[in-house]
Amino acid sequence: MKTRLLTTLTWLALVQVLVVLVNHRGCALATVNLTESNGSTPYVVSEPEIPYEELEEPRVLPLQALPVSVKASSSESPNGADADIRNKHRFNQNIHGPDQPHADINTVLKVILEEPEINDEPFTTTHGYPTFSAYDNIVPSKPLNLSVLEVTSTTIKITWREPEKLNGAIHGYRVYYVHQNQTLLHLPILKADAAVNSVYTYTLSNLKPYTDYKIIVAAFTKKFDGEPSEVSQRTDISGPSAPKVVNLTCHSQHELLFGWHIPQTYYNTIDYYIISYRNLEHSEYKDIRLSANSSIVETSMIIPNLTTNMVYEVKVRAASASVINPKQIILGSYSEPKKISLQLHCEKIPQPSQRQVYDDYNLAVLGGIVFSCFGLLLIVLSFLLWKKCFHAAYYYLDDPPACQGANTAGLIDWEAPCEVAGEVRGPIPVTEFAKHVASLHVDGDIGFSKEYEAIQGEALNDEYPSEHSQHPDNKGKNRYLNVIAYDHSRVHLRQVPGQKKHLDYINANYIDGYQRPRSFIGTQGPLPGTFDCFWRMIWEQRVAIIVMITNLVERGRRKCDMYWPKDGAEMYGVIQVRLIREDVMATYTVRTLQIKHTKLKKKKASQSEKLVYQYHYTNWPDHGTPDHPLPVINFVKKSTAANPSDAGPIVVHCSAGVGRTGTYIVLDAMLKQIESKGMLNVFGFLRYIRAQRNYLVQTEEQYIFIHDALVEAIDSGETNIKMDAIGGLVNNIDFIDNQYKLITSYQPKEINLTSALKSVNAIKNRSSLVPLEGSRVHLTPKPGVEGSDYINASWLHGFRRLRDFVVTQHPLIETFKDFWQMVWDHNAQTVVLLSSADNMSFLQFWPNESEPMESDYYRIRMVSETSENNYIVRNFVIQSIQDDYELSVRMFENPMWPDMANPRSIYDFAVRVHERCAQYRNGPIVVVDRYHWKYF
Structure with a gap:
């Protein structure tokens, strides 16, 4: 048995060892049996002393060449020659780091491979030495597209794809990084089945800030580690230490x-x-x-x-x-x-100089004793004075709060372009905004999803502390546990002398508007236990406008508690609130409230009362966003314009004070940016104000609604026309023509016409003018009769009521009873007929005085018919067959509409209908024309 120790090998180097027999006559060739004592092939890789699988923590390995022992056996040479071992080294190229801070890299990383198995194939020879042709087919090739996804001061997130040549089943990947002559083996091993579409990601953590790292990734099979891929990256900086x-x-x-x-x-x-x-x-x-x-x-x-x-x-x-x-x-x-x-x-x-301080030390000690006694006396006198004047002193709450600068959370110039998640986003010119929004809508709103995810990724709660929200004494003041108030931007209630600091808490934050710091206060819907705090905040912050964007109960859940009196006056702590008037509009209500401070001193009695206006939007759906943005845009414009220039912030709240509240604030800021600069940056502004209150614009759907609403606002322009400007507007034919084209350009989706397009309902439609699903009028359905709830009629809102009008086509003979069923079901007492009946297509659908009309549930009879100024007035009574209830209905027929003699006649006709409605107004006004709102 012959043994030799091979040294000066390179780590991560595959070593091919060839053993041949030589003597004075030459070398043996392919007859040599190249096997170790255990029968395996002599493909080896240098190994550390501890196997990889035993490592429990990342282990720093020294940069040195590790020896490997190779054993080989051979049969005795027939010529009695000794066996000579020759090796052939195969090295990976050393990695040298760039000449940058903290970089001193001059080696490669260690990958452990078990001994391979190869097929019993004959060896080829080169210059008399055997060469293995199987090398390229036994190890995986380099992982593809190794790159860096995200970088912070302590982490680097990398991604790669699986190798082009697998050469076996990939069991996982080994990830290493090199820094300052040390190589760290990063655990755990990534499993091959953890990828998505063969794309792998991994995050190296606990790195040093502003440091260069060489990252190496290699795949491994059961027997082999593959060729490595490399990428270099410097980590981001961290914040400086304290000056x-x-x-x-x-x-x-x-x-x-x-x-x-x-x-x-x-x-x-x-x-x-x-x-x-x-x-x-x-x-x-x-x-x-x-x-x-x-x-x-x-x-x-x-x-x-x-x-x-x-x-x-x-x-x-x-x-x-x-x-x-x-x-x-x-x-x-x-x-x-x-x-x-x-x-x-x-x-x-x-x-004082340092020398003077030392010279006067003894005098200072003596003076300190004297002044301590004097100070103790002052404390006693101050306490007595405070006790006498406590109540009056505390209730000096009407002074304006001190001007405070904008907070430093973020330091973002939101109007400037910025790069987020690898993409540069900035202001969009008004002329390009519709095209920009359309591009975000393509492929299932994928553009919106990417932008919103980028904003969500930056909005981490732990980035900005909220210790006061988490205080045990304050947790009960939060409507939702996860919606808190950041400490750096929260609204502080003025403290009572002697009161604990945390008692100044309310779940509310200052939020910047367009070019005006702290234009808004975003807060939650008040709880019964926070009514007093809410009204204290209104008084202390000199608030004139409260914007409420929620109903008290939605989908059966309490969203907000009623923090204002239903009528008369109520006390909330030291603040008396009185309801002066309530103006109900179609989509919102304006309440005029008088607030009075009951604890002010007499010399400030003239300042003890103020008027506050609550703008309450009542038409936001229980889930999702409004179907049409114009009412919302109109509400935003009117409510913000009502705030006096010398007043404090506008208080905006919904239920949690983040979703609809953020939508309102972003819309106002963008409308002002459009007016000021002719461009808008929704992404930048929302990213900016999210550092002031968490979760603003809570859903992607709300983010999309903001964009769609702004497109509508840009296209429509100003839709609120003052009375003295109407004359000039009428003469502006181009403006009217553009407005009409914009209105008629809307094309509903087929899904919005589901009921109208059903075959069972097709015979009930005169033309292609059919109601949308969300606004169609429903009849009381008949059990087992499909389509019995359908009539070609739609709800339209007026100025005061959301469902002020029902517009419908001239009834067909098949829908006469359906028409009167609709009048009966919805308690409509006024019908306006803007067409005339004939004996062909547009038949008379009402009864004569001598012939009542009956259905299964009611009887209709005409009471009278008179003519007044080119129109006809008919009175009907609908009587229930099952009980003694009856409904009075008046029909105004104007066959000359709209081609009447003069505009005054049109106006008089509208006034006449309005007077009727003022006397009998329990249900909607039903407006009938031949083709469903052609003349409406």
């Missing part, structure tokens, strides 16, 4: 001089400093963003526009631009807050 404050002094009676040293730890560059300061009487910080230069060690600035005789707290943090997405700003840690009292002429007070 060190070196100076906070008075610069003038209204200014502070603030200085700091550059953070000790940062990556790449420092691009910004954010200086946060506040008056200690207020809980909110104001922020100043300052461009930075990494080469400057010490930076200072003047903080202006401060108030004298106040104590200020100042802190600073650094921020760096991401190297992966330069539009993203990564914030660092704050410095320790520093406090200073800003006094009159404080800039003339010299700062």
Whole structure:
């Protein structure tokens, strides 16, 4: 038995070992039996001392050549020659890292292979040595398309496809990475069946920020590890460490001089400093963003526009631009807050030197004792004074809240283009927006799905703390456990002296509008236990407009509690709320509320009452989004326009205060951006405000609705016309023609015409003008009779009522009874006939005075018929056959419509119908013309 030790082998190198017999006459050829003592082939790979399967944690392996022992046996040479072992090494090329930070790579990764099996095929020879031709058919080839998907400061997500040549069943993949002369074997092994469409993904975690890594992936079968694929990637930066404050002094009676040293730890560059300061009487910080230069060690600035005789707290943090997405700003840690009292002429007070401090130490101790006693006396007197004046002092709530700067959550310039998830998105010109939305709709709205998923991916709750929402004393104030208020943007209620800090909590956040910070307050639908807090917030924030976009109960579930009085006045804590009036419109209701602070001092009694207007949208469906966006656009415009310029934010709430609330805010901002710049950026703005309140625009369906609504708003223009502008509009034929073409361009989908297109209902339609499924009028169905609930009639809303009108075709002889069934079922007391009957196609469908009309459930008889100013008035009574109920119906027939003598006649006819409705208005007005709303 002959043995030899092969050294200086390269890790991850497949070694081909050839053993031949030689003597003075030459080499033996293919007759050599190349087998190890156990009978396996001599294909080997250098191995570590511990098998891969035994590794429990990622293990750093040294960069060194590992030896491998090869044993071979042979029969005795007939010529008595000794066996000589010759080897032939086959190496992978070494990997050298780029000349970049933290990169010093000069080796390859280790892959473990078990001994292979090959078929008993004859060897070929080259220069007298046997060569294995089976090599290319025993190991998998390189994984394909190895690339990087996502990068953060501590993770790299990679993807690849399976090798082109499998050469056996792939059991999995081994993933390694190389960094600073160390190779880390990443666990676990990825299983081959874990892929989707042969595409694999894996995330390397616990990496170092701003560091270069070489990542290697190789497939393995039961016996072999395949050829590796490689990719290099640098991780993103993390936030800088805290700067060190070196100076906070008075610069003038209204200014502070603030200085700091550059953070000790940062990556790449420092691009910004954010200086946060506040008056200690207020809980909110104001922020100043300052461009930075990494080469400057010490930076200072003047903080202006401060108030004298106040104590200020100042802190600073650094921020760096991401190297992966330069539009993203990564914030660092704050410095320790520093406090200073800003006094009159404080800039003339010299700062004590270090020597003076030591010299005056004993005097300071003595003075401290004296002032301590004096301070204790002041505390006692202050307590007595506070106890006497507590109630009056607390209820000074009507002063405007201090102006507070926009928060730093995100630092995103949302109007600028940005790259998210590998795609650049930015503002869209108004002229291109319809085309842009159409492209997002293709292939089942796939474009919307990608954009919304990108927004969802950035909105992680743990990115912004919400400690106050999670406080045990505040959890009961949240309607939904997962809908919280971020700490950095939440609305603080003014505290009662002596009250715990967490009692200033309400589930509400400030949200920016278009070019106006904190235009809105987004909040949940108030709970009975938070009514007092809600009205305190309304008073303290000087709110004039409340927008409510939910019904109290939807789909049998309580969505919001009634936080205003049904009539009269009610007390909510110290705030009295009185309902002054209620104006009901078709899709929304406006309530005028008078709020009064009952605890103000007499000298402020004139300021103790205010008017607040609640705009309550009542036509948002229980699920999904509205069928048509124009009523929503109209509601947004009217409610935001009603807010006075000197008032506080508009309070917007639905149930959770995120889905419909976010939809409303985005629509308002985009309408204003259209008006201001002629372009709009829905994606950027929603991404921006989601850093201020979580889950805004809660569903993809709402995100799509926003785009469709804005397309409608752009196409339709202003649809609310003032009375004094109507004359000019009538003369603008082009405008009217464009509006008409837009209205008639709508083409419903066949699914919206399901009932109308049924064969059983086809004979009930005069023409192709048929009702849409969502707005058709339903009759009381007859058991077992298909189509008995169908009539060619549709609901239309008016100004005051959602179902103000029923428009229908002139009844066919087969639908006479259906028509009167509809009048009976829906309690309609006014019928307007805008056509005339003839003896051919349009027959008389009402009874004469002498001949009543009967059905199984009621009897119809005409009471009277009179002529008035080119139209006919008929009165009918519908009597129930089963009980004593009856319904009075008046029909106005105008056969000259719309070709009447003059416009005044048209107006008088409409006024006459309106007067009738004012007296008898329990149901809708039924409007009949020959072809279903041709003349409506």
